Amino acid sequence: MFELSQLRCFVAVARELNFRRAAEHLHMTQPPLSRQIQLLEDDLNVKLFERTSRSVRLTAAGKSFFVEAQDLLKRAEAASLTARQAEAGQHGSISFGFIPVAAFDIMPRVIKAVGDKAPGVNLLLHEMLTIEQIEALTAGRTELGLIRLPGKGSDWNSDASSANGSFSPFMLAIRSSRRRISGSRISTDSLSSCIRQRTAGTPTKSLRRSSTTPRCGRNSCSISAKPIPS
Amino acid sequence: MFELSQLRCFVAVARELNFRRAAEHLHMTQPPLSRQIQLLEDDLNVKLFERTSRSVRLTAAGKSFFVEAQDLLKRAEAASLTARQAEAGQHGSISFGFIPVAAFDIMPRVIKAVGDKAPGVNLLLHEMLTIEQIEALTAGRTELGLIRLPGKGSDWNSDASSANGSFSPFMLAIRSSRRRISGSRISTDSLSSCIRQRTAGTPTKSLRRSSTTPRCGRNSCSISAKPIPS
């Protein structure tokens, strides 16, 4: 599998469309850069550039991979930062997942609510899809999650799930409610109550409760999702 | 900066919470694995594990980084796959961005619409946030994007943007409408018309049009977003 260093090489070339300048920008010489691109192409088993002996162009595959590569590098940076932030707030921190769309809407109020209810507690935010959050919750990698389930009994893959109306309300999913937030005297349960209260007024339509009891490694745990009241 | 191989090491250890078994699973011996974890910790400048001479536990930072690391590895896999898919469909392919929430809802119909209107054209799907899509469109890395803008004149950061009602309708953002889809006789313009038509009926409230003319490298281009009709 390719490495991040190779992605950096690729992105540099894709940006410049010129090996010499890209190499310069990467503080290296062209030949090793060419080689890295070749290795990456080998690894992916796809030609990323069209080299027409006087110009370099991205192939369709290259164009597509360019989007993903930049995204990966950006996320790698962010991950590094996240870890340091978590360290800083070791005295009371809580891992919180949220769906992307919530960032524009409800998350600012969630952040404020946590800041008021549990001052000093560091909120570790992870942008994740709903399905990823359920995995993370059951595995104990996050304590809380803001998700939104498809409407009335429809399954995930049905495109009728939310086609003719809005989504179900935002749901606050909780793992092991009795547990205290590390370094604090507040339980995730009471914090979640506070958040639901403080973020009330978001578009909601129906009440819905979901709970599962999956096994995760040695100990089992339960997650439950409660709607944000309207 | 760390490498993906180090992330694989970290994830293996974080999963097993045991260096020996993790090493085994990675087809290597423990000592180099220990070293890689140390190097990763050095790089991040954060302790990821609490080693108490008979057990290994994740620190708060480690827990947080675990979430991100898994995500990165998954996305790396996906990126590799995307590139190969793009290669396969070189005869007519179109890069299409979409916001995560659309996957459950409108994307299946978009895919069907493209399949009918432009059979044989490969649809390269990229899950991206709205802001990322605008960047990708202006940079020419995607041709079309399905986004959703916050409601009536509110700015991105305002938490009132969509607090008390649903979002604005889905918008189909287009780059350089005159351009033809590579390897096909269909223009992105006509394809987008078809998609808007075929996906009509999604929750929409207000009409809205946004267009910008940013410079992207040498040539400038314009992107415009048109609402999906209700």
Added chain:
DNA sequence: GTGTCTTACGCCACGCGTAACAATG
């Protein structure tokens, strides 16, 4: 002693740079 992780050390491979090569305008 049996299990754990870490430190020490030698070897090989991989990635770099320099130099020579090929190709195009």
Added chain:
DNA sequence: CATTGTTACGCGTGGCGTAAGACAC
């Protein structure tokens, strides 16, 4: 012939495995 990207080759760093150490139960 200037400028591009590729091939060839030698060197040094870095990551591996083996072996030995430290520590706990």
